[in-house]
Amino acid sequence: MKKEVIKIPANIKYLTEREKFIEEFGKPFELPNGILNKEIPGCGATTVALTDEHKTIICSPRNELLKNKHEQYPDTLLVIGGVDTKEIEAYLQTAELPKILVSYDSVYKLIGCIKYKSDWRVVVDEFQCLLADSSFKSEIELHFLDNSRSFPYVTFLSATPILDKYLEQIDYFKDMNYYQLDWEEKDIVRVYRERTKNPINAALEIVRYYQNGNYPSVYVNGERIYSKECVIFLNSVNNIVNIIKQTELNPEEVNIIVGNSDDNDRQIARIGEGFKRGRIPLKGETHKKFTFCTSTAYAGCDFYSTNAATFVISDCNRPNTAVDIATELVQIAGRQRLACNPFRQFLTFVYNVNAEEVEQEAFNEHLCRKVNVTLDEIRDNNNAGEALRAKRIKDFRRIPDNVKYQDSYTMYDEQKGEFVFNRLAYVNEQYCFDVQKFNYQNGVIVKKLLQDSSFDVSENQTYAVYQEQLKHLIKKEPFVDRMQAYCEYRAKQGLIVNLAMSTLESKYPELRYYYEALGADRIKALNYKEKKLLNEIHIMKTKNKIRHELHGTIHIGDRILTTDIQQTLRVVYDRLGIDKSPKATDLNEFFEIHPVKIPTANGRKNGFEIRGIL
Known part of the structure; x- marks a missing residue:
């Protein structure tokens, strides 16, 4: 992968500043053919694609992003589900300089409509979603990549592209030119990080504080300014529904920005009458007090609130629902566009960690086993008899998308007519593991990643009025x-x-x-009192040492004479340097014991039966 760094001087704030680029570089900024890491969101890269002199197709993984851009640029053609080739052909005949906004799964509609592709450019916006989403829709993305090959000039655009180690595993990207913008002057977004067992409870608290008029505030030039609106990003529509119901918000207070699907509409309808999917207000339009968003609005959508604060609530129960803090926080922080909003410089991130911790070595073994299963499955399926092979193709098509690659990376390629290895799904699983394992579980790496993304996570934060x-x-x-x-x-x-x-x-x-x-x-x-706390901890540590010693010699089911227990305790106490007279009842602190009579050569004697471990 050939890399080139493009340094952007401090006097340039946006890629659309033609005169400044001409003065510095001798020409306006032009989107390159290859990967462009624009480094920071909101720098105008998509606007360049929408306003330059080239015929352009802008592709996005999020329909809400496309709708938002189409509302800002009504002369564009929006191609998503429901738009057919006749509408595309009619637009191409009348548009003087066509600009088409299209979803990944609708790009195929353009292939036949555009005869001469050499004078067209394609911009793949927020292309990191190709990998982040591939656990549940990699087939759509693989077909999209195949379709994009029809065009000779394609820009893969993101503020935070996928790490090189992932790109280089995907044949489509590994030999592509890579351009890195290096902005001399960057806005700093200060991030509050709060790790908690229940992030949704934190979201409830945020809503309740706003409901009660306890608005966060900052000082700007000596004036105290309050945030009376908030944008809350969550992992799921179900979380949004539950928060709204528990806090008893009214429809007039709430804007719900989620994907367009019947399932989402059904979930939102559960809240009550008047609640429905919303849209992101355009510049100058009124914003509601509470805006709830899922990943639909993580990438590329613009907010124009004058005072909204941003909160990211990551309830990370499964690796493939983890929010990648090295990428998504950058995207989210860049969504508030108005410079007059002082809260655009702050972001509160509340997250948890999956309780199931998997070590790197165990994960690597899991990957290896899954790859071997995949290779065996591909060979067997492709070599099966005609009837059996047809059944396996039918079985594969029936598997729900969200679990299709749970046990293997086997994919049926409709175009090739054979089973193949889905490398995108394979790389996605590594990516999700890294997000879960490193970005969430290791606070040092969390902080380092945020700093690498131009976030300020220093302790000297300026949310100073708390x-x-x-x-x-x-x-x-x-x-x-x-x-x-x-x-x-x-x-x-x-x-x-x-x-x-x-x-x-x-x-x-x-x-x-x-x-x-x-x-x-x-x-x-x-x-x-600290002295008492220190003494208590010393006692606890001593008990833990005794417990460790006893658990090696005494077991559940043992029936032990009182005198033998005392002797065992004496040995343990002496070994640990504990000055204490042993009593058989000392075992009560470490085991569940029951008094019994134990037969001996000298008759039945007192003892205890060990019935459990404490």
Whole structure:
């Protein structure tokens, strides 16, 4: 892959500034033939495609993005489901300089309508979605890539393209020219990161704060400005529906931006009368207090609110629903377009981590097994007798898209008439694993990735009016006070208190250690005093050492004489240097025990039966 860096000087803010480009480079900016990493969103690359002197096809994975661009540029032709070739041909005959907005799965309609393709250019907007979406629609994307080969000049465009290690595994991309824009001056987006077990509860808290008029605010030139609108990005329509129902929002307050599907419409109808899919308001149009979006609006859509704050709620239950924070946060942060909105510089990211942790080695073994199954399956299917082969083709077509590549990467290629290896699905699984494993589970890498994407994640954030946060930053409190406050924050789980809690953790990291080791109830019982907490932790560690020693020698089902138990405990205590007289009942702290009479040569004697491990 041949790479070229294009440095954009500080005086240029947008790729559409023709005169400045002519002054700096001798010509206006031109979208290249190959991959263009524009580095930052909102720099005008798509606008170049819509306004330059070339016949252009702009392809997008998101219909809402296409609709949004079509509303801004009504002279374009929008080609999505329901648009037929007659409409395309009529447009091509009348348009002086045709600009066509088309979804990935409708590009095939253009192939036959455009006879001379050499004077056309194709722009694939937000092309990172080719990989991110391929767990459930890779066949559409593979056909789209095949169709794009009909055009000699194609620009694959994204603010954050897929990492090289993925691109180089896909034959279509590995030999393509790669252009990287390097902007001398970048806007900094400050990101609050909050990792929680239940991100949806955090979303509920955000909505409730806005409902109650507790608006976040910032100071601009000494004036306090409030965010009275918010845009909340979530993984699923179901999450949006549940949040709206639980908070009892009214239709007049809510704009729901999700994909156009019957299933989505049915889910939204569950909320109640008056709720329906919405659209992104154009510049100058009124925005509602609450805008809820799924991935439909992650990429390329523009918001023109004067005061909306942005929240990203990532409920990451499965790897292929993970939000890639190295790419999607960049996309989301760039969606607020108005410079007069001070909250466009901030983003709050609330996320969790899948409890099922898979090590890299185990994952690699899983991939290897799945590849071997795929190769065997492809060979067997293609070599099967005519009747059996026809059945397997029919079986494959019946598999739902969302589970089609769960057990193998086998795909039936309709054009070739044979079973093949779906490399896009294979690469997608690696991509999703990396997102889940590294971007979410490792805070250091989270921070590094955000910094690489021109985000500011420094501790000196400027959401400065949260007074609970400021109180702990500027005032040195006794240990008892800050420990008590920290326990209260952990119990409340609200957005503002979470921000204050993160400040306390940064300044006093021992608070989190005590809380996670002992829990709020035990800390309260010890009157929040550090000396008592340290002593309690020492006792816990000692008990854990004793437990480890005993579990190696005493087992469930054992019936042990009292004297033998005392002797075993004496050996353990001596080995650990514990000055304590052993009692058989000490076992109560480590095992579930029951008193019994045990027959011996000298008659029945007292003892205990081990019935469980504590």
